[in-house]
Amino acid sequence: MKRFILLDTAPIPDTPDALCLFEYGEDFVIKIQGGKGGQLMNTRTHGSEDALAAIPCRSLTSKPGARVLIGGLGMGFTLASALQHLGPDAEAIVAELVPGVIEWNKGALGAKSGHPLNDPRTRVANQDVAELLKAETSGFDAIMLDVDNGPEGLTQKSNSWLYSPGGLEACARALRPKGTLAVWSASADRAFSQRLAKAGFKAREEQVYAHGNSGTRHTIWIAQRK
Template sequence: MKRFVLLDTAPIPNDGGALCLFEYGEDFVIKLQSGKGGQLMNTRMHGSEDALASIPCKRIASRPKTRVLIGGLGMGFTLASALEHLQPDASVSVAELVPGVIEWNRGALGARAGHPLQDSRAHIINDDVAAVLKSETSVFDAIMLDIDNGPEGLTHQNNTWLYSLSGLGACATALRPGGVLAVWSASMDQKFPARMAQAGFSTEQVQVYAHGNRGAKHTIWIGTRKAAAKRG
């Protein structure tokens, strides 16, 4: 019988608790150590993480020297998908707040996503993606956010800003005109698309399967930056 075997625990900065990496049979699982949220991700179900990168990257891949930003490394599947769909001259920055998650992807988790951190186009930033967004203007062709469980599924209140009008405005400012913002969520949020539009995006909502072509679905919002976008 399969059982969860704890491999490591990684503290989340700013008193955010801790993440735990488990082995579960042939799979790996990341859970919150305590509090609400439980299981956050696993190596068996990553279809929506793949789509989070493939949808926007296909739209901007033909641009020369494409530059994209991923908020949240997770288990490396979004990074791997972005690298798969971008050209050799692209640059993919990944902002990951938790140092332990970076080390897990360099170790036990790396093989499951094809060792994307070993790709020369990948650049890890050990920082909050919010800090990165606040410091950049018209730099990225695409931004992909997989932070927490989405606008309605926050496990840490520190992530609230990212989904606010101000946070979305910072995303718009960090994107080049015509750039694409993709936001992952475990559930739907009826108000979020209107907030994206207010921040300067033309928006569409995509439902994708978490694994295969049946079962649970996750939501990805795709926003294209309009010519004039301002911080909220």
């Protein structure tokens, strides 16, 4: 019988919480310490994480010098998907706040996504994605955010700023003209759609299966800068 085997624990900066990496049979699972919120992610179901990057990056395949920002490394599947669709001279910057998550992706966990950290187009920033957004003006063709279970701060309360009017305006400033903001969520949120519109985005919601073509669906907002 399969059981969860704790492999490592990684503190979340500026919080009393930590992320826990478990082995579960042939898969890996990440949870918040103490079980708050259940499983955050696992290596068996990552269809929506793939789609988070595939949808905005498909149109960038032939764009010279495309530059994208991914908020949240997770298990590496969004980064791997972005690299699959980007050209050879692209740059994919991934911001990950928790150092332990970066180390996990350098090891056995990274094999599940094809070790995208080893790709020469990848640049890893061990910092809050909000810092990168505030420092850029018209710097990215696409921004993909998957730092929580939806448009609110769960793993870190300060993440809520990303989904606020100020945070969305920062995303718009950081994007190049006609650039795309993609936001992952475990569920739909009508109020967030309204905030995107007020921040100057033309947005739509896409429902994507977490795994295969049935079962749980997640929401991805695809918002283009006007």
